[in-house]
Amino acid sequence: MGPVFAKIMDMAVAEKQHTTISGTPIEPLYGPEQLGDFEARRDLAAPGEFPYTRGIHDTMYRERLWTMRQFSGFATPEETNRRYHYLLQQGQTGLSVAFDLPTLMGYDADHGLSEGEVGKCGASISSLEDMEILFRGIPLGDVSVSMTINSPAAVLWAMYLAVAEQQGVDWKAVSGTLQNDILKEYIAQKEYIFPPRPSMRLVTDTIEFGARHTPRFNPISISGYHIREAGSTAAQELAFTLRDGMEYVEWALVRGMQVDEFAPRLSFFFNAHSDFFEEIAKYRAARKLWAYAMRDRFGAKEERSLKLRFHSQTAGCSLTWQQPYNNVVRTAIQALAAVLGGTQSLHTNSLDEAYALPSEQAVTIALRTQQILGYESGVANTPDPLGGSYFVERLTLDMEQAAGDYFRRIDEMGGMIAAIEKGFPQSEIANASYRYQREVEAKEKLVVGVNAFQSEDQPIELLQIDQAAEGHQVQKLAALRARRDDARVRKALDALRRAAEGTDNTMPFILDAVRAYATLGEICDALREVFGSYQETAHI
Amino acid sequence: MSAPIRVPIRVLVAKPGLDGHDRGAKVIARALRDAGMEVIYTGLRQTPEMIVNAALQEDVQVIGLSILSGAHNAIVPRVMDLLREKDMADVRVIVGGTVPDEDAAALKRQGVAAVFQPGASLAAIVDFIRQSVAG
Numbered sequence: 001m002g003p004v005f006a007k008i009m010d011m012a013v014a015e016k017q018h019t020t021i022s023g024t025p026i027e028p029l030y031g032p033e034q035l036g037d038f039e040a041r042r043d044l045a046a047p048g049e050f051p052y053t054r055g056i057h058d059t060m061y062r063e064r065l066w067t068m069r070q071f072s073g074f075a076t077p078e079e080t081n082r083r084y085h086y087l088l089q090q091g092q093t094g095l096s097v098a099f100d101l102p103t104l105m106g107y108d109a110d111h112g113l114s115e116g117e118v119g120k121c122g123a124s125i126s127s128l129e130d131m132e133i134l135f136r137g138i139p140l141g142d143v144s145v146s147m148t149i150n151s152p153a154a155v156l157w158a159m160y161l162a163v164a165e166q167q168g169v170d171w172k173a174v175s176g177t178l179q180n181d182i183l184k185e186y187i188a189q190k191e192y193i194f195p196p197r198p199s200m201r202l203v204t205d206t207i208e209f210g211a212r213h214t215p216r217f218n219p220i221s222i223s224g225y226h227i228r229e230a231g232s233t234a235a236q237e238l239a240f241t242l243r244d245g246m247e248y249v250e251w252a253l254v255r256g257m258q259v260d261e262f263a264p265r266l267s268f269f270f271n272a273h274s275d276f277f278e279e280i281a282k283y284r285a286a287r288k289l290w291a292y293a294m295r296d297r298f299g300a301k302e303e304r305s306l307k308l309r310f311h312s313q314t315a316g317c318s319l320t321w322q323q324p325y326n327n328v329v330r331t332a333i334q335a336l337a338a339v340l341g342g343t344q345s346l347h348t349n350s351l352d353e354a355y356a357l358p359s360e361q362a363v364t365i366a367l368r369t370q371q372i373l374g375y376e377s378g379v380a381n382t383p384d385p386l387g388g389s390y391f392v393e394r395l396t397l398d399m400e401q402a403a404g405d406y407f408r409r410i411d412e413m414g415g416m417i418a419a420i421e422k423g424f425p426q427s428e429i430a431n432a433s434y435r436y437q438r439e440v441e442a443k444e445k446l447v448v449g450v451n452a453f454q455s456e457d458q459p460i461e462l463l464q465i466d467q468a469a470e471g472h473q474v475q476k477l478a479a480l481r482a483r484r485d486d487a488r489v490r491k492a493l494d495a496l497r498r499a500a501e502g503t504d505n506t507m508p509f510i511l512d513a514v515r516a517y518a519t520l521g522e523i524c525d526a527l528r529e530v531f532g533s534y535q536e537t538a539h540i
Numbered sequence: 541m542s543a544p545i546r547v548p549i550r551v552l553v554a555k556p557g558l559d560g561h562d563r564g565a566k567v568i569a570r571a572l573r574d575a576g577m578e579v580i581y582t583g584l585r586q587t588p589e590m591i592v593n594a595a596l597q598e599d600v601q602v603i604g605l606s607i608l609s610g611a612h613n614a615i616v617p618r619v620m621d622l623l624r625e626k627d628m629a630d631v632r633v634i635v636g637g638t639v640p641d642e643d644a645a646a647l648k649r650q651g652v653a654a655v656f657q658p659g660a661s662l663a664a665i666v667d668f669i670r671q672s673v674a675g
Contacts, residue, residue: 101558101609113587116614117558190560190584231563317563321638321658354658355638356610430566437567441662450659462640465610538583540569 017444021275022233023435024398030390038397040388047383051291053284053396055342056307060383065374067345069146070367071313073098073123074357075469077134080123084138086360092367094176096146096347097134098122098357099156104191106152106524109473119469121357122148126477127519131159132166141169145176146221146311146345151193153180154202154507155523158514161214175216177267177311180206181223183244183416187425188230190536193524196417198531202506204251209507211262218267220248221311227425228271229317231433234282235399237271239406240416240425242289246407247416249298259298263305272338272346273315274330280386281395283341286310288396289403312338313347319354323449324460327351332369339373340386346370352460359463423539430539477519484517492516493526500530549673550600554582554591556619557611564636565606571662572604572669588618595623595631601673607637612647620651632672636660 018026027034045051048058057063070092073080084095099122102114108126109118118124125131135145140163149156157178164174182199185192192199203220210219224232224241232240245266252262270286273279290308294300314334319327328351335348348366350358358366374380386392413419420426439445446452492513499509506527513523553569555562562584573579580598582591595603607615616635623629632653639647644655654668 101611105558107558113558113585116611117609120610121559185560190562192560229563230561231567355640430570433563434567434570437571437662447659451661459641536583538581540566540573540579540581 020234020278021273021436021445022235022278022432023439024233024235024278030394032390034390034394035397038393040393044387044393047387050295050303050306052287052307054384054387056287056309057383060342061339061374061380062382065380066339066343066370067094067144068092068367068370068374069094069096069311069345069347070363071096071098071146071148071347072358072363073100074121074463075119075123075466076472077123077125077130079466079469081134081136081138083360084134087363087367088138088143090364090367091371094144094146094345095138097148099147099149100124101191102126103156103520104149104151106155106193106520106528108477108519108521109470110477111521115470118473119465124469124473125156125159126473126521127480128159128162128514128517129476129480130473131156131163135160135163139169140164140167141173146179147176148179150179150182150185150189150191151199152520152524153178154206154510155514155520157206157219158507158510162511162514171214173216174214177218177221178206179223179269180220181244181269183247183420184223184226184241186420186534186536187227187240187244188232188429189226192534194527194531195534196420198500198527199534200247200251200417202527203248204255205505205507207248207252207262207265208255208257208505210265211257215265218265221267221269222248223269225269225271225313227429228273228315230429231317231436232429233432234273234275234278235402236406236425236428236432238282238286238289238399239403241268241270242286242293242403243407243410243416245290246293246297249294250415253298259294259300260302260305263294263298263300264302268308268310270310270312270338270343271315272312272334272341272343274318274334276333276337277392277395278399279334279337280341281392281399283310283312283338283343284384284392284396285399285403287342289400309344311345311347312341312343314338314349316349316353319349319351320447320449321354323455323457324351324354326449327354328365328369331366332373335369335373336377336379339379340384342384352462355460356462357465359461361461423537427539480517480519488516489513489518489522493518493522496523497526497530500527549577549602549669550580550598551577551602551604551669552580552582552591552595552598552600553604553606554586554594555584555606556586556588556591556615557607557609558585559607559609559611560584561608562606564608565604568604568606568636568662568665571666575666577669588615588622591619592622592626592628596626596628600631602632602634602669605633605635605637607635607639610638612637612639613643616647616652617650632669634665634668636665
């Protein structure tokens with residue numbers, strides 16, 4: 001068999017697969033008979049009406065486009081602050097902070113384990129001083145800011161609120177989102193510090209503190225993004241994320257809060273992957289499932305408690321190293337799915353992200369992709385334009401059913417923490433990810449430029465992270481430690497330790513420690529002493 | 541005449557540094573196991589010292605390092621130094637992850653046997669390990 005003929009055979013095998021990227025078989029044609037009892041005219045409520053399958057607003061993007069929010073951060077807070085000013089000048093409508101790995105793991109820039117990692121995957125923030133620099137010249141009363149931080153989220157949020165205080169901005173006016181979703185860390189991304197239960201206590205502390213003090217801030221963004229990036233199917237992403245959400249609700253209720261006090265500020269974050277219709281069905285099913293869960297499982301009464309609001313980001317794991325310019329096209333299709341699925345905000349990945357953090361040129365193309373969708377394509381003119389499509393409605397119903405099956409299994413295990421301790425979501429995801437990789441290997445799934453249509457690549461210009469960033473951060477930290485009031489730091493950390501041992505909300509104590517310029521590492525160490533650290537049992 | 545007994549190749553798959561993205565490490569570990577190798581997976585957040593000690597204890601012929609965080613230039617040279625110090629220079633080190641071409645070339649000059657970048661096929665990795673250990 002000649003090489004050309006072999007190639008044609010590969011394409012033919014892949015062409016006959018007719019499954020979604022998650023492996024769900026697709027029928028030859030969809031019509032009314034595929035919908036069974038479901039009748040769109042009767043069973044599909046209008047946009048803005050319960051259960052919000054068609055969107056949480058009646059007008060959707062006619063009123064206001066989604067928030068274009070590019071996740072960014074690298075090297076020092078000084079450099080990241082310059083990138084933020086640039087993005088705002090380019091018409092971006094919100095900020096989204098990427099922190100480096102030491103920050104995500106609660107280590108200061110001068111910790112031994114931080115060596116070589118400072119500023120590599122995001123901005124390095126070790127103290128309130130760094131946070132002041134990060135938002136220099138950015139009015140926190142006007143710009144909404146999302147922060148991708150989980151295990152030490154309470155600490156970074158306290159730093160943020162302290163900067164708002166310094167700017168004279170009322171906390172009631174501060175708007176933004178804290179990712180703060182620790183459950184998906186145990187499930188997928190694995191950036192955890194403390195064991196699950198004390199971590200959940202910290203999350204509940206922030207939800208409670210937010211309900212009292214920051215009415216416009218989302219204290220949590222319950223995230224499927226990382227679950228999907230870890231290799232899950234679309235249905236697993238949907239199911240595990242919503243079940244995580246229910247776990248947070250249960251903890252807040254046990255704390256003694258009323259569901260309608262905090263539920264309106266729960267927000268979500270989903271992946272926008274490559275299988276166009278499957279993704280749209282996922283978002284539509286998510287809204288419906290959440291509305292029913294909040295109403296029937298938790299007795300929420302307020303409409304705002306029932307509406308699932310979500311951010312989305314195009315799929316980083318779909319970006320290829322080979323033929324990187326193709327990534328612009330992938331991202332555009334994925335972004336279109338998110339928009340047709342009714343996203344509230346969107347991050348589009350840059351073409352060079354299989355290599356490195358994005359260059360300024362690449363991130364500009366990614367932002368322009370959203371602007372073209374919003375202003376040129378016409379897709380924002382009417383809500384849920386695919387509503388009533390036989391195919392999309394069938395996929396939505398299937399997605400709902402698959403998620404419902406997972407909810408039942410996890411409930412039977414005793415909830416999400418018990419399921420995580422059993423390794424259940426982790427192994428479901430690992431199995432799905434291996435199955436997909438085998439399909440790519442067997443060319444049952446084709447990836448353009450990788451296992452089909454290969455060609456030689458031209459090198460692209462990459463962002464270089466300044467190697468001096470680490471030294472700069474370490475020096476700044478040494479100077480801070482030398483000039484701050486150590487007695488005040490010690491006192492604040494002692495008070496925090498006592499609060500952590502008891503049942504008080506830890507947020508006011510973390511705020512005091514942050515204001516005294518206790519570092520992120522010192523605050524996390526105080527909590528580590530009380531809570532302990534977590535190590536997962538690694539399974540292949 | 542009986543066929544010679546083939547002793548399985550022993551591989552340590554390790555995830556150094558602070559990053560927790562273990563999808564790649566786990567997929568590779570499974571693929572190597574399915575190819576008949578004995579695979580030891582270290583789990584997350586391993587220091588170079590922990591990795592080299594595990595390689596010594598487990599008597600592996602190959603160490604696979606999965607690094608997606610950009611910290612490869614800080615981590616890999618320390619693993620190579622430790623292997624030399626412990627007289628384990630015969631252990632092949634392969635690196636997988638987001639390693640730019642220039643860095644991959646530099647790592648190879650320091651003794652890394654191969655660097656597999658995103659999109660590398662499982663078959664290519666399995667074949668490389670088999671040939672490298674046989675040769």
